Amino acid sequence: MDDLKQKYLSAIADASDEGALEELRLQAVGKKGEVSLKMRELGKMTPEERQTAGPALNALKDEINSALAAKKVALEDAALDARLREEWLDVTLPVRPQRQGSIHPVSQVWEECTTIFGDMGFAVAEGPQVETTWYNFDALNIPDHHPARAEMDTFYMHRAEGDERPQNVLRTHTSPVQIRSMQAQGAPIRTISPGRVYRADYDQTHTPMFHQVEGLAIDKDISMANLKWVLEEFFSAYFGTKVKTRFRASHFPFTEPSAEVDIQCSWENGTVKVGEGDGWLEVLGSGMVHPHVLKAGGVDPAEWQGFAFGMGIDRIAMLKYGIPDLRAFFDSDLRWLRHYGFASLQVPTLRGGI
Numbered sequence: 001m002d003d004l005k006q007k008y009l010s011a012i013a014d015a016s017d018e019g020a021l022e023e024l025r026l027q028a029v030g031k032k033g034e035v036s037l038k039m040r041e042l043g044k045m046t047p048e049e050r051q052t053a054g055p056a057l058n059a060l061k062d063e064i065n066s067a068l069a070a071k072k073v074a075l076e077d078a079a080l081d082a083r084l085r086e087e088w089l090d091v092t093l094p095v096r097p098q099r100q101g102s103i104h105p106v107s108q109v110w111e112e113c114t115t116i117f118g119d120m121g122f123a124v125a126e127g128p129q130v131e132t133t134w135y136n137f138d139a140l141n142i143p144d145h146h147p148a149r150a151e152m153d154t155f156y157m158h159r160a161e162g163d164e165r166p167q168n169v170l171r172t173h174t175s176p177v178q179i180r181s182m183q184a185q186g187a188p189i190r191t192i193s194p195g196r197v198y199r200a201d202y203d204q205t206h207t208p209m210f211h212q213v214e215g216l217a218i219d220k221d222i223s224m225a226n227l228k229w230v231l232e233e234f235f236s237a238y239f240g241t242k243v244k245t246r247f248r249a250s251h252f253p254f255t256e257p258s259a260e261v262d263i264q265c266s267w268e269n270g271t272v273k274v275g276e277g278d279g280w281l282e283v284l285g286s287g288m289v290h291p292h293v294l295k296a297g298g299v300d301p302a303e304w305q306g307f308a309f310g311m312g313i314d315r316i317a318m319l320k321y322g323i324p325d326l327r328a329f330f331d332s333d334l335r336w337l338r339h340y341g342f343a344s345l346q347v348p349t350l351r352g353g354i
């Protein structure tokens with residue numbers, strides 16, 4: 001009996017993991033274990049023998065069981081210690097750099113435009129980028145063979161062989177949205193239409209895709225004076241400083257009279273500052289909506305009149321953020337954005353100032 005005790009207690013003490021411990025448990029006190037077999041032999045003993053052997057075997061079984069339990073706890077503790085040592089985290093290590101996105105300047109300026117004009121009561125109206133020639137040209141008083149069609153470097157969409165319908169175009173300006181808005185809402189109307197436009201052109205100040213925001217205000221007595229006020233109010237809010245405008249007589253088929261609008265600026269060492277000095281910079285085309293255009297939109301020119309303008313979003317973004325090459329907007333990777341400090345959307349409003 002003492003041999004058994006010696007054998008198991010030392011084996012338990014030496015067990016290196018819980019699997020080995022379970023093995024020993026089965027060998028010693030499992031159903032067919034050595035101690036259990038010995039207990040079965042009690043039946044064959046004389047009562048006297050049994051009186052000493054019985055309690056001794058029970059004591060041995062208890063002793064082995066508690067040795068097993070104690071070793072199990074010790075092994076678990078050791079395993080936990082080992083894990084804690086292995087899975088140790090250095091919380092003082094610097095974090096891995098995270099890639100951070102930022103808003104594109106064009107998106108930001110788009111947002112600024114809709115906010116500022118929104119404050120003045122203009123709703124946003126959008127139209128398709130693939131447009132019929134009727135909306136892009138005819139309805140805007142640009143008939144077939146009018147030089148303006150050729151001047152716009154239009155992208156034409158293909159038609160299937162034998163399809164005789166007029167080709168669609170990638171809209172060359174946001175002005176077709178004027179017609180769609182008038183058709184949809186009638187007069188009076190105050191809308192702005194920001195969007196992508198397309199012309200086959202590529203250099204420092206032209207990309208084949210760029211962005212315009214169209215403005216349209218139709219009512220009983222809207223005049224060029226209202227146009228001038230709206231634009232000066234817009235530019236002042238947008239640039240965060242009082243900006244004067246200069247109207248130069250011009251020609252667009254869809255407005256009469258027409259004006260190109262310049263904003264006040266100074267040129268110093270090749271950099272432009274808006275809202276000061278005695279220089280001027282052209283930023284948009286505008287005018288009083290031509291009666292033919294009102295008619296095409298289903299609005300009666302005898303009753304209604306109004307102004308329209310079309311402004312380059314990319315262009316005013318370049319001016320505000322000092323970006324010299326338009327192609328930077330569309331060709332480069334994101335690193336240059338960081339250079340210009342584009343992180344979050346800060347939208348100037350008329351009410352709160354900048």
Ligand code: PHE
Nearest residue numbers: 173175252285286308309310
């Ligand atoms: N659609 C003109 C352009 O793209 C701009 C414009 C819009 C001019 C509205 C007058 C009125 O150049």
